[in-house]
Amino acid sequence: MPHIEESILDDADLLARRDSQGTLRALATAGAQVREAIVLAEEAGVERVAWGERPRSVLVGALGGSAIVGDILDLLAEPGSPVPVTARRDLPLPGWVGPLDLVVAVSLSGRAPGPLALAAEAARRGCALLTVGAEDSPLADVCHRARGVHIGIGRGRQSSRTSLWTLLAPVLLAAGQLRLVDVDAEVMSAVADRLDDQAEQCRPASEAFLNPAKNGALVLAETVPMTLGDNALSGVAARRAGNMLARTARIPATSGELPHAASQVVACFDGPFTAGGGSGAPAAGIFADPFLDAPAQPKLGLLMLRDQPEASAAQEQAQGLADALLETAREAGVRVVEQRAEPGHSVVRLAELMAAGDYLSTYLALGLGVDPSVSPHIATLRDRTRGAR
DSSP states (O other), rough: OOOOHHHHHOHHHHHHHHOOOHHHHHTTTTHHHHHHHHHHHHHHTTGGGGSSSSOOEEEOOOGGGTTTTHHHHHHTTTTTTTSOOOESSSSSOTTTOTTSSSEEEEEEESOOOOHHHHHHHHHHHHHHHHHOOOOSHHHHHHHHHTTEEEEEOSSSSOTTTTTTHHHHHHHHHHHTTTSSSOOOOOHHHHHHHHHHHHHTTTTSSSSSTTTTHHHHHHTTTTTTEEEESHHHHHHHHHHHHHHHHTTTTOOOOEETTTTTTTHHHHHHHGGEEEEEEEOOOOOOTTTTOTTSSSOOEEEEEEEEEEEEOHHHHHHHHHHHHHHHHHHHHHHOEEEEEEEOSSSSSSHHHHHHHHHHHHHHHHHHHTTTTTTOOOOOOHHHHHHHHHHHH
């Protein structure tokens, strides 16, 4: 069963040696990514997106670590957007998409097959086009030939998992220009400040008892984790956290949001990963010998991400459900990590909750001796499928 010693997470030199590609350092640049994206978007003429006219609809093409860009735009636009927002990872481009619609294609390298194919098909149909990715790339070339708006990514970006805000900030600024979301440069500056605060709290030199990400990694190290948000906003952050636990820490995790996921989460409290669960085996006694007895069973873990939206009757009911679920979880012996966003704009709160999951997953990987940026099996799969493409 995976185990982390607190001394490992407090050894900054050891963490640096295990982090071959500087994942923690890259995550800490999130605030700088936002500020750079504001400048790059202005230089690219983001106000020209969709020719300055509100489109009939917006379709976001992204995959892998970039796919959450579409989820976030959909989340933020849903309450008051006058046009629908949909997400797509690859062809076919829906038949109803045409010259009145905006297609957004996002790829850090500018070479991801799905977004590139969607952008090319959108250009052929005469759609308005916004692309975000490497400047010298096929994606940028498609956009320039279609007279769309391409926004570059700056320098030193290695992975979409650690460069999320390089990709997301320009898309939100463009949506703000079209009055689809309540986002502008001032809001994004506040996002950058909140991300800087998270980087300071979760820095490698901060001791585990003061560092919420290190402490969360210690709690979840010996668990089968679930990530849960208490509303739609924190639900997106929970989905991101589940993906990061799998891709970065190599630990499979389920994710969901309240109230819809309440029953499936609580049902797991009766299963084999909780104290006195359904395995039928008695709880380990104080004299249990881990070498002679059966291997210890991993426990159930829960990462609860909690929002602080404006007070309302519906929100009070949602908060009450979250409180009751956490109380039930602790009584069942579930290891709980709770992260609550500080007040602020919805994008600012979302940024804080996503950063919490990013840092926790990375410290969990490093504590378990896993390099968060290098996966031999992914490299092997890529080599085996290269000839098929």
